[in-house]
Amino acid sequence: MTADDRTPGPVWPTVASLPGAVLALDLGGTQIRAAVALADGTLRHRTAVRTPSSDGPDAVVGACIRALEDVRRSFEATPTGANGRLIGIGISSPGPVDPFRGVVVDPPNLGPDFRDVPLAAHIDGALGLPVALDRDTQVAAMGEGVFGAARGARDFVYVTVSTGIGGAIVADGRLLRGPDGGAGELGHLLVDRSGPACGCGGVGHLEAIASGSAIARAGRAAAASGESALLARLVAAEGPGFGAPHVAAAEDAGDPAASRIMDDARDAFASSCIAIVDVFNPELIVVGGSLARGQGERWLGPARDAVSRRAFRLAARRVRVVPSQLGDDVGLLGAIVLVGSRAGG
């Protein structure tokens, strides 16, 4: 740590010189996706299977191994050029994880028994390749940093807004990890200390107000209270499938309750962006996730406006709030960077 250790030069230097290809795995709550990922950001031999969360941890681990074996088989059956060698496996996993030991700790969406699973060791054992594993949002930030919206940025914050809200922080070209690998959980920034309970046990966090599940919960409440007949009809029609997209659709149809709920979520996100700018002084806030993607400028506009009006002058002048660029491939592309950084240092 030095006063002027802001090293010039390329960020993530190890990726371009990666001496082979990577087996990439994106483990999600609903899907397991795998592919061969090349150092130039090309994905080949994709596969996707349903995540068998309800069948227990062994089934999930087995499905991951089979997906990777399938991908490796197709890769090996195909004549290749310079990228002919597989040098490692990169895994994007729901958090919390221990990235130093390759352990998935206790993610809420892989089933109740999925606790402290040494996924990296299982996969290394089955496939015989070195495995690097990290939290999905950390891997996504790596992907956006090398191949996406944050190419060339040394200081940026990645926020994903979908069912939950997650994040990652890159400062001076390095991903913040913390001693347990837990840094970056921006969904747990406080927004309103008298606000709704958060799934983590806290109160009034960003995720408890602006996430897809929070919006759905507020929509159901507005339906149940009689505040909105349209939301009540949507809840009845959709059943357990009712979610934030339906609240957003009700807003588009002119429903005042839906509009209040969506405004509340956008305002919470915008307010959090002010804190992010003041605390991190980033060049970019890269916003991903299905909810933010669906909302587009409607979601990003209020955030930009809040930052330019209310964050510190120099930091506000610097930052740009931009959409992520890699969509659903962000985890598979980030896996290249993850493996490259483990391999090269």
Place this chain on the structure above:
Amino acid sequence: MTADDRTPGPVWPTVASLPGAVLALDLGGTQIRAAVALADGTLRHRTAVRTPSSDGPDAVVGACIRALEDVRRSFEATPTGANGRLIGIGISSPGPVDPFRGVVVDPPNLGPDFRDVPLAAHIDGALGLPVALDRDTQVAAMGEGVFGAARGARDFVYVTVSTGIGGAIVADGRLLRGPDGGAGELGHLLVDRSGPACGCGGVGHLEAIASGSAIARAGRAAAASGESALLARLVAAEGPGFGAPHVAAAEDAGDPAASRIMDDARDAFASSCIAIVDVFNPELIVVGGSLARGQGERWLGPARDAVSRRAFRLAARRVRVVPSQLGDDVGLLGAIVLVGSRAGG
């Protein structure tokens, strides 16, 4: 940036091998303090003068130069040993500053005309020594990291609670700066988006609820509204000198309004600590500043309790919330580290 770039080995390695002594300057809103600081953390030839903020920027810069010249004269008049050479000047300044150019941008407490003052260049010109300048909270974190409560810690957060609330973040042994040097402004974490206005233009920030000036403002309001006769008497007796210590004293005397105000401040601080733990996964939160120091365990206890009950499990198990150790000398001691890191890389 790599997945396992958490370098083992000593943090701040350049300080112990510093080839001489440092002229340290702590520019504050009320006092300018200066001393010779040795690499072992010894301070010699101290001086302190009132900050002539109301006389304009030139007077403040002149007072800084004279204080440093006085200290250098005493140092040179004294026979010395191995630390005989002055190798540079380290300056702790109120923020915001541009640490890369050594410019003090527009601190609220050095007078209205103190804007974009190239203090490092002025002092280098007058004293002929290389100058390193940074925000007071960044310098304080360096001091605590080498000589104080965070010795040996690679990941810690420093928060100071006095008239205002400031902070600094050390991640994997490096101080977070951001491209404009503005990172670490933890006083502008959001606590309550429907809360009181913050001096920065924002709303409901930690500083707007838990700082000394926020507590004083709430105390005056409780006096004016008739809620507390004791606070009304204290406001009348103290006039412009009324501040957070009087609200704290009224709480000690059993005043319910004062107790509500102090509880509110402690709760805001504790809630912010949860977010700090979730977002940074630090080993330590080091809490400094006169208000936190005066409150002692009363301030830290609720923060520890909130973190252990409500932050993420692994991160909560890791972190300790501790008082700063260096008191009023933190800026002068941090200046050694600031100069050492600029000199050594």
